[in-house]
Amino acid sequence: MHNVFYQRGAWVAAGRLHSELVTAVLSAPVSWFDQNPIGRAINRFGNDIRSLDAVLVSWLRQSADNALRFFLRLASIASIMPIFALPAAIICSIGFVIGEMYTRAQVSIKRLTAVNYSPVFTHFTDTLAGMTVIRARQGMETVFQELLADKLVAHTQASEAQYNCNRWVSVRSDLCAASIAAAAGCVAYFKSGPPGLVGFSLTNAIGLSQTILVLVRTLNELEVELNSFERVREYTQIEPEESVAEQEKSRTKSVPAGWPTSGCVEFQHVTARYHDDGPDVLKDVSFTAKPGQRIAIVGRTGSGKSTLGLSLLRFTDIVSGRVVIDGIDITEIPLHRLRTSISLIPQEPVLFSGDIRSNLDPFGQLDETDLQTALSACTAIEVPKSDDSTDDSHTHSLSLNTPVASNGENFSQGQRQVLGLARAISRRTKVVLLDEATASVDHRTDEHIQQLVRSQFPDSTIIAIAHRLRTIIDYDCVIVMGNGQILEYVYLFLSVLLWN
Ligand SMILES: Nc1ncnc2c1ncn2[C@@H]1O[C@H](COP(=O)(O)OP(=O)(O)OP(=O)(O)O)[C@@H](O)[C@H]1O
Numbered sequence: 001m002h003n004v005f006y007q008r009g010a011w012v013a014a015g016r017l018h019s020e021l022v023t024a025v026l027s028a029p030v031s032w033f034d035q036n037p038i039g040r041a042i043n044r045f046g047n048d049i050r051s052l053d054a055v056l057v058s059w060l061r062q063s064a065d066n067a068l069r070f071f072l073r074l075a076s077i078a079s080i081m082p083i084f085a086l087p088a089a090i091i092c093s094i095g096f097v098i099g100e101m102y103t104r105a106q107v108s109i110k111r112l113t114a115v116n117y118s119p120v121f122t123h124f125t126d127t128l129a130g131m132t133v134i135r136a137r138q139g140m141e142t143v144f145q146e147l148l149a150d151k152l153v154a155h156t157q158a159s160e161a162q163y164n165c166n167r168w169v170s171v172r173s174d175l176c177a178a179s180i181a182a183a184a185g186c187v188a189y190f191k192s193g194p195p196g197l198v199g200f201s202l203t204n205a206i207g208l209s210q211t212i213l214v215l216v217r218t219l220n221e222l223e224v225e226l227n228s229f230e231r232v233r234e235y236t237q238i239e240p241e242e243s244v245a246e247q248e249k250s251r252t253k254s255v256p257a258g259w260p261t262s263g264c265v266e267f268q269h270v271t272a273r274y275h276d277d278g279p280d281v282l283k284d285v286s287f288t289a290k291p292g293q294r295i296a297i298v299g300r301t302g303s304g305k306s307t308l309g310l311s312l313l314r315f316t317d318i319v320s321g322r323v324v325i326d327g328i329d330i331t332e333i334p335l336h337r338l339r340t341s342i343s344l345i346p347q348e349p350v351l352f353s354g355d356i357r358s359n360l361d362p363f364g365q366l367d368e369t370d371l372q373t374a375l376s377a378c379t380a381i382e383v384p385k386s387d388d389s390t391d392d393s394h395t396h397s398l399s400l401n402t403p404v405a406s407n408g409e410n411f412s413q414g415q416r417q418v419l420g421l422a423r424a425i426s427r428r429t430k431v432v433l434l435d436e437a438t439a440s441v442d443h444r445t446d447e448h449i450q451q452l453v454r455s456q457f458p459d460s461t462i463i464a465i466a467h468r469l470r471t472i473i474d475y476d477c478v479i480v481m482g483n484g485q486i487l488e489y490v491y492l493f494l495s496v497l498l499w500n
Contacts (some may be wrong), residue, residue: 010057017229019051020236026333027240030315031275039122043114045236046121051228056135059222066215073208077184080201083191087183092212095176099216102169103223109165110224113158114231119151119219162428169220173213181206241314242335255333260326260341262291263430263461265312269321272311280319281307283484294462296472299481304359305465308481309433312463313339325431345427351408357400359408360423371400378418414441421449425456432457434464438471446471 025041041174074092076083127134127144134140184205188198265288272282282304289295297305310316312323314330323330330338360371385498398415408416417437424432434453438446450471453462466472480488 006061007057011053012058014049014052014057014285017052017232017236021045021049021232022237024238024240027242028192028238029241030310031317032238034274037118037122038125039118039120041235042121043118044124044232047114047117048228048232051225052232056222056225056229059218059225060217063215063222066218070208070211070215073204073211077201077204077208080197081184081187081191084159084184084187084201084205085188088180088208088377091176091179091183094411095173095212095216098169098172100175102165102216103220106162106165106220106224107227109162109230110227113162114156114227116155116158117153120148120155123148123151140153143317169217173216177210177213180208180212184208192430230395255328255337259328259333259337262326263459264287264291264326265289265431265461267308267311267321267326267464268324270311270318270323271320272307272316272318274307274316276317281484282311283318284321285484285486286321287479287486289461289463289488291461292459293477294464294472294475296475296478297463297465297481298467298469298472298478299487303481304484305481306435307484309344309435309463309465312431312433313342313344340427341429342431342433343427344425345420345424345432345434347415347436347439349408349423351404351411351416351419353406354403354404355400356402356419356422359404359419360400360426366426368400371426374422375400377452378422379427414445417445425452428457428460430460432460432462434462434466436465436467439467443468443470 003157021044033215044256066260074085074088123144125150134144184202188202267285267287270282270285271280272285273280285304285308287295297308299305307316311318313329318331325333325341333341354363356373356375360366360374375398398419404410404419411419420437432453438449441449446468447470454474462475464472464475476491478488478490479486480490
């Protein structure tokens with residue numbers, strides 16, 4: 001019964017820590033992901049959680065059991081041969097000092113092992129991501145294998161040190177155990193008493209030496225495993241993207257149910273950056289997108305176009321100025337509400353494994369008819385199949401039940417784009433953000449997609465980050481960005497004249 005309650009308690013605690021870890025990582029700001037390699041997070045979710053689930057609990061329990069056994073044995077010997085308490089205390093102290101030295105070394109070594117494990121994971125995920133490039137270039141495979149070997153060597157060295165450390169403590173604790181047994185033997189020999197009691201004391205003394213050995217090791221292992229607990233707890237305390245104070249502030253401010261009703265977007269002297277201590281990426285940006293207006297953002301690479309879009313969704317740190325949508329500052333709107341009120345059609349839509357229905361509406365909030373209408377509108381687009389597409393079906397034959405592989409790998413780039421568009425159309429928000437949405441499709445598909453955007457979002461405000469001038473030919477205005485600032489704000493016919 002005791003075992004059942006203990007084990008259940010441990011599972012509940014580990015489960016709670018795991019949930020906190022998942023919540024903390026999923027609500028971490030984008031800058032956190034820039035600064036922390038993904039391999040490190042995988043390590044926390046893998047090794048450390050395994051330690052909490054299976055190993056830590058067992059060491060905690062064994063430590064408590066052994067500590068109790070140790071004190072009971074010691075008390076029973078000392079009650080029969082009180083003089084034994086003196087050598088036992090000295091040898092036990094030496095044993096605990098050795099244990100302490102071992103623990104300190106082992107904690108650092110374990111940290112080193114874990115730290116050296118993360119680069120192996122990171123290298124592995126990077127290699128998988130760049131597999132096509134690695135295979136395409138001669139010699140790259142060898143370079144990557146050598147890099148992996150270097151990382152494995154660092155990790156193996158740390159693991160070897162961990163093993164050696166275990167051997168070191170074993171030899172010393174065996175020595176302490178033997179000394180205790182010898183001390184008990186001497187005491188029994190010189191201070192002879194009733195043979196039964198002496199025999200009882202000697203048996204306990206030999207058992208005591210074993211108990212010390214096990215106690216020191218379990219306490220040390222416990223301390224070492226607690227390292228995993230600390231590492232997980234450190235991650236559970238990541239500052240969330242929307243702080244508690246901000247959540248409170250947005251909760252107290254009531255946002256009208258239908259917000260945004262018209263889709264008027266105003267950037268008022270916005271200066272934004274990605275990190276607290278990073279440079280300003282947007283500098284004093286001001287413009288207004290009136291309801292239903294279509295605005296194109298153009299500019300050189302690195303000029304801040306995507307950052308402008310991300311600032312609208314509060315992915316950046318707005319240092320000064322404000323972004324206002326339909327009269328409400330976006331910092332006063334709960335993050336989830338803000339992001340579900342703006343449709344983003346990115347260059348590479350993220351598709352999850354499942355089917356098209358679950359990708360268009362992951363939370364099952366929309367009507368079947370809305371989803372079907374959005375998909376039918378998009379599947380009317382003629383999308384040429386790319387060579388890397390493994391799907392034989394044409395876009396026309398896509399249905400809500402068509403299976404989607406992880407990352408949408410069974411679709412061509414054009415088809416993925418169409419699904420990204422269908423996802424946005426099914427929500428029909430008042431503000432639509434296109435981030436180079438058609439950059440990787442051919443000109444004909446691009447035209448179709450643009451037509452669809454025009455017909456499906458007739459009253460929405462559209463902000464499009466674009467590379468091709470043809471894409472935005474019928475837009476109302478063009479904002480030309482450069483070095484994080486607005487260089488020009490012009491009506492399109494003027495810009496076409498200027499650029500030609
Ligand atoms: N996650 C990030 N962390 C820190 N700095 C970033 C981050 N993303 C972009 N930057 C910096 O912000 C600046 C503007 O980048 P941004 O991606 O907005 O440019 P862009 O105009 O969209 O470029 P492109 O057309 O190549 O996509 C660049 O100097 C870039 O280095």
